[in-house]
Amino acid sequence: PHCQCLSMFDISVLIIIWVTFLCIIPILFDCRQMFPLSLLSHTEQSESGKIVIALYPYDAKHNDDLGFKKGDRLKVLEEHGEWWKAKSLTSKKEGFIPSNYVAEANTMETEEWFFKDITRKDAERQLLAPANKAGSYLIRESETSKGSYSMSIRDVDAQGTDAVKHYKIRMLDNGGFYISPKITFPDIEQSDGLCRKLEKPCDKPKAQKPWDKDAWEISKESIKMVKKLGAGQFGEVWMAFYNNTTKVAVKTLKPGTMSAEAFMEEANLMKTLQHDRLVRLYAVVTKVEPIYIITEYMSNGSLLDFLKSEVGCKVQLPKLIDFSAQIAEGMAYIEKKNYIHRDLRTANVLVSESLLCKIADFGLARVIEDDQYTAREGAKFPIKWTAPEAINYGSFTIKSDMWSFGVLLYEIITYGKIPYPGMSNGEVMTSVQRGYRMPRPENCPNELYDIMNSCWKSKPDDRPTFDYIQSVLDDFYTATEGQYQQQP
Template sequence: TRFRTPWNMEPFLRKRLAFLSFFWNKIWPAGAQDHSIPCFPDPGADPELEPPAAVLGSPPAPGQFFRALCDFTARYADELSVSRGDRLYALKEEGDYIFARRLSGQPSVGLVPLAYVAKATAEMFADQPWYFSGISRTQAQQLLLSPANVPGAFLIRPSESSQGDYSLSVRAQAKVRHYRISTAADGSFYLQKGRLFPSLGELLTYYKANWKLIQNPLLQPCVSQKPPEQDAWERPRSEFTLRRKLGKGYFGEVWEGLWLGSVPVAIKVIKSANMKLADLAKEIQTLKSLRHARLIQLHAVCSTGEPVYIVTELMRKGNLQAFLGSPEGRALNPPVLLGFACQVAEGMRYLEERRIVHRDLAARNVLVDDDLACKVADFGLARLLKDDIYSPSSGSKIPVKWTAPEAAHYRVYSPKSDVWSFGVLLYEVFSYGQCPYEGMSNHETLQQIERGYRLPRPAACPAEAYVLMLACWKGSPEERPAFAMLQATLGTIHRRLHPTLT
């Protein structure tokens, strides 16, 4: 027979003497009903609101958020009345109760039976038009700066850097400002210390009326839309560390760096002042589609914000021009040099077949790895340089000595203008990195070329290879050979000079 007590004894004893819960369960077995005792809410009455077994089976840790499953009327002074849907913040647990602060409605604290509540998540704000869950700082900026939104648009999102806190993101003209919303020990929220609010909604109401405190009006919630998708190539700049500067060129600086603290990479830091950033996204799409053993492999890009990073595999011996001038490079024999030429021709044939024009083919834009493998780099990027940087009028900044006459004079670029540049690269290879047309200015170089002058054969250059160089420098682009022919012929010469090759 169940022990009968006045209706108010069971909750009183369970609450005050929680350590005797085993004894109380013997007296008042779970599931037993007595018409003299008020019933707890029937979980079956609303399946969607039924608290998970894990919530009822394990006491909550202090600091958790809860939502009231149904109405509960306080029976004692230290209990807290709640209405269905109220948001609560658990300050501590006491047996079958939580001591909580109510965040919605009139703020207050007190004990609420566990059976009346369920653990809540950040989604408890999901019904608010200003709350955006699961988006990053970058995505928030993209949303707020989209044409659908105007200055004064705002949203609240979970903080990326501080678990349990939130961020208020507000559009201010052409940029977005972010404010940390911290959660106090009692579950209230604040932007500024000393100004506590029981809910995010009340915090927003206050700062809408007192927007000068944050110097940005809060006019309307961000227009809800799917944030722009980011592909796997786009990575946050924070994943990369610049370690050692490798060089500097027309496009910016090249650094040796680490990806995620462990993967060695080369990072090209684009100078936005010199680059047509509006065209960069299109060019990066081209880079992603190109895969060949003789082309430098793209690993990732950081194209949101500045500076732009283009992250590629790291080639440890650096660029071919500098390597050939080093003691190790100068010790190489002609067959090895010819092997370099064959590798570059192979990479350029791949670009030619896809109608990609390099525009800046030179030994400085070919990279060398530890095993003397060569890879063409910076293909297509010259197209993005601003006209005032990459033009004859700017003097030495245009690589005139590598540029075909029709490109230098009329900016007519084609695979055949790349073939002209390849001929100059062959001269660099067989002269161990010597500068072409040494001692001549750009203007003198163009004048001499128009008069029929061509670079002489370097001492290490086989006669057959020099014939190819001269063919690359035909005045009419149509008369120059294709890279497919150059690769095949250089391969034949290479095998003759290096008979051990099969």
């Protein structure tokens, strides 16, 4: 049954069970204190320093790597960036390990249901991913109260729509936990949530192995092309393997598209931009043509293709709004870093298996040397996505990116239709200069159309910031709702 259907007695019983579970957490996390030191392995008695537990298995790829199995305990010897030097407490071997594959022992980070550094919004995205069902749950650090925790549970609302409910977990002076101030509690295996029985922890995608240490300019021979994913005006995109182990995406650029020197200058800047909503640039091949750009692989391809697919065309409005919010989040990061995308559209946004969006090809447009592109009115220039001041004067700024974002919103809400339907590039240029703006698509909420129009203000400075637009889209459905379920 759903929350609203439970009696106060039912809820009280569920709370008793649940709070009991939370009170046992400190014991579960620090159970080593319950046993005399003599019962611990001699190995761990003799080791001091930071001990970590493997969250995933890792096969050593290089001679100086250290392989391990899930659950293995390791001692950290050195911490440098994404690769740490460690010693296996089982094999005694030493080597480098991916730091995001391990978590410090005796902390909540080793638990499958604990999600570190995740926002309330991302908790909802994770729980609503296709791999999860009603009853999936996670515990996360509170965004608003440092040192406290929240539980997020996937449920079904009265209309039969998937929803996520959030509960604050409060701490007792003695170190225990509670949700309701009236009751405190015991057993992780038999615990029930407040709105439904807890079924299983939220599916946690395997962490992406950090890129090889110092592998930036790599050899073409290290890349094995496997499957062609698509072709564009300036090259092809392939699924490939690096050193026969790491799945990657490879963009090949047609000879003459850009100079290797100009590309490397931009690429060295691009690789410093690292954010969950930006496709990670791993490495390049520039010594011979065609130039290769090696990035992380995204299984659902471009957002444009996804929206037109059998699965994507069935996505409901809340998810379309969420796609928009994710892209705004990535662009807010680019804005904060004083960078410019220059070619923002759904074809340059990629989608992961769990339906998370990441922005690709940021900055590349600046170094393209093709005459059909640089002329701006040329056949390859994306007129329909480009702000008037960028077309007329070559004035590309974060505000011209905001114009493009408004057109991207049109693409999303129409499931990938071409903007300005029935109009040529020349007609679009002329009409927009005269004040024409695309009308509201049939299924577009007025509030979203208002955002689109704010992106298309004639004066660049009148357009909003991405930081502001992200906040509006993140709260598109929650602005009038309580963030957390009320506890009795």
